Amino acid sequence: MGQRALPGFRDFYPAEFADRAHLFATFRRIARRFGFVEYDGPPLEPLELYTQKSGEEIVGQLYNFTDKGGREVALRPEMTPTVARLVGARAAALPKPVRWFSIPQLFRYERQQKGRLREHFQLNVDIFGESDSLADAELLAVACEIMRAFDLGPDDVRARVSDRRLLNALLSHLGITDAQAPAVYAVLDKLERQPQEISREKLALAGCSPEQAAAVLAFGTLDFDAAVVAYGQSPTVQPHLERFAQYRAHLDALGVLEYVHFDLSIVRGLAYYTGIVFELFDAKGEFRAICGGGRYDTLLSSLGGSDLPALGFGMGDVVLGELLRARGKLASTLARPDFWLVPDDGADVPAVLRAARALRRHEFSVVHALDADRLWNRKPRTQMQDAQRQGARAGLRVLPGGVAEVILFDRSDGDAASRRVDLAALLAGDAAASVPVVAQLRDLLAADAAPSS
RNA sequence: GUGGCUGUAGCUCAUCUGGUUAGAGCACCGGAUUGUGGUUCCGGGGGUAGCGGGUUCAAGUCCCGUCAGCCACCCCA
Numbered sequence: 001m002g003q004r005a006l007p008g009f010r011d012f013y014p015a016e017f018a019d020r021a022h023l024f025a026t027f028r029r030i031a032r033r034f035g036f037v038e039y040d041g042p043p044l045e046p047l048e049l050y051t052q053k054s055g056e057e058i059v060g061q062l063y064n065f066t067d068k069g070g071r072e073v074a075l076r077p078e079m080t081p082t083v084a085r086l087v088g089a090r091a092a093a094l095p096k097p098v099r100w101f102s103i104p105q106l107f108r109y110e111r112q113q114k115g116r117l118r119e120h121f122q123l124n125v126d127i128f129g130e131s132d133s134l135a136d137a138e139l140l141a142v143a144c145e146i147m148r149a150f151d152l153g154p155d156d157v158r159a160r161v162s163d164r165r166l167l168n169a170l171l172s173h174l175g176i177t178d179a180q181a182p183a184v185y186a187v188l189d190k191l192e193r194q195p196q197e198i199s200r201e202k203l204a205l206a207g208c209s210p211e212q213a214a215a216v217l218a219f220g221t222l223d224f225d226a227a228v229v230a231y232g233q234s235p236t237v238q239p240h241l242e243r244f245a246q247y248r249a250h251l252d253a254l255g256v257l258e259y260v261h262f263d264l265s266i267v268r269g270l271a272y273y274t275g276i277v278f279e280l281f282d283a284k285g286e287f288r289a290i291c292g293g294g295r296y297d298t299l300l301s302s303l304g305g306s307d308l309p310a311l312g313f314g315m316g317d318v319v320l321g322e323l324l325r326a327r328g329k330l331a332s333t334l335a336r337p338d339f340w341l342v343p344d345d346g347a348d349v350p351a352v353l354r355a356a357r358a359l360r361r362h363e364f365s366v367v368h369a370l371d372a373d374r375l376w377n378r379k380p381r382t383q384m385q386d387a388q389r390q391g392a393r394a395g396l397r398v399l400p401g402g403v404a405e406v407i408l409f410d411r412s413d414g415d416a417a418s419r420r421v422d423l424a425a426l427l428a429g430d431a432a433a434s435v436p437v438v439a440q441l442r443d444l445l446a447a448d449a450a451p452s453s
Numbered sequence: 454g455u456g457g458c459u460g461u462a463g464c465u466c467a468u469c470u471g472g473u474u475a476g477a478g479c480a481c482c483g484g485a486u487u488g489u490g491g492u493u494c495c496g497g498g499g500g501u502a503g504c505g506g507g508u509u510c511a512a513g514u515c516c517c518g519u520c521a522g523c524c525a526c527c528c529c530a
Contacts, residue, residue, distance in 0.1 A: 388491040
């Protein structure tokens with residue numbers, strides 16, 4: 001023993017796996033509600049797929065190696081290059097807009113810390129072939145509705161949204177050159193975590209005048225209405241404000257504007273975003289970003305494919321899981337057996353197995369002791385205790401004549417928990433006559449599961 | 454990659470300033486008990502104190518190294 005998972009990698013015991021399955025099920029449910037369809041690609045890709053976009057320095061953060069055929073390969077650190085390849089290869093044939101999602105496991109060789117491992121699962125939701133801001137609104141709505149599906153409201157989570165084109169127009173209006181822009185982006189990105197004086201120095205270092213620096217530093221607290229007041233008269237900026245206002249109107253109609261906060265300090269790296277960008281954070285600011293995404297219209301063409309406009313977001317399972325756990329929103333979803341079978345005195349083992357089979361044919365999950373001697377000799381009462389400890393929802397004792405005593409374990413209302421159900425028809429395999437019996441059993445379990453008052 | 458903190462049973466933690474066979478609760482396993490039932494009682498398995506080295510008559514307890522975890526930085530997903 002003593003063997004553990006590699007650093008940054010997780011073992012999923014049934015309880016953790018149940019949480020993960022719950023996340024995935026919610027991801028899929030909401031994505032499908034918006035008409036997105038699921039795809040996947042290989043977890044191992046040519047190293048080149050990642051170096052051509054991000055350069056050689058990225059190799060230090062990849063799980064890469066030479067395979068037995070001499071190929072340079074890497075475990076995928078992100079899904080975007082893969083999906084870009086898939087879409088690019090069939091760009092002409094796919095009906096637009098393309099709405100795809102995936103839940104890949106991604107790998108990154110970096111030192112782990114809270115909310116950040118060497119492996120994680122990440123919901124990726126992307127739209128290809130639509131440049132209208134309505135698509136941007138739809139994308140963010142998916143992310144917000146997922147939050148809502150996890151019972152995380154606008155008081156729990158906020159979406160901070162910026163717009164690269166608007167930001168560029170603002171910088172241009174202020175007289176900041178394209179050459180200075182990357183330095184300004186870097187300052188904006190750190191505005192929250194870095195003392196203002198340092199930000200001011202960095203801006204001065206980039207060649208910004210004190211007036212320009214002051215305007216940039218003010219971006220951190222500028223809400224949208226204030227931006228309109230301050231810059232609405234600028235012919236450079238005005239069209240972008242107008243488009244953003246439209247975007248907000250769409251979000252309002254989609255019912256998610258309450259999550260949205262205009263925030264020019266959201267930069268999201270320096271790389272490929274070209275339009276609206278956003279990140280979701282917990283409102284208390286305890287955790288890393290839950291989700292991040294935006295528009296990257298030039299990425300596909302830069303990867304040598306078609307020049308479809310594109311936008312998407314990634315939402316990892318680690319931070320979201322931590323947040324849900326911390327907020328008590330992850331009730332255990334571990335599956336429990338419906339019935340634990342106990343033979344009646346004098347019944348034989350085959351009779352119990354036949355009863356189990358009959359119940360399983362009707363989709364009930366059924367378990368019993370797997371030690372025949374124990375099944376046969378152990379007192380029914382003691383077996384009922386085993387049943388409870390094993391997490392069964394109900395004990396089912398088969399009495400002579402096919403009548404079953406069903407004991408519901410979850411009752412907390414003091415109601416008599418023991419019920420009799422005549423299983424004769426079900427045990428005999430009479431399909432028609434079994435229908436009411438099955439319904440009766442389901443009702444018992446359903447009533448049992450319902451919160452009692 | 455850099456720096457700081459931490460490392461005793463599956464989990465949460467004890468073990469006074471280094472001193473006999475390292476303990477408890479929970480969990481797990483077994484037995485008994487309980488007539489509507491996860492109670493109560495008894496018993497049991499499980500730790501070379503992350504690992505390696507050093508100081509000492511003696512180290513879980515001090516020192517060094519290493520590995521791992523946490524936090525910050527870097528970077529981003």
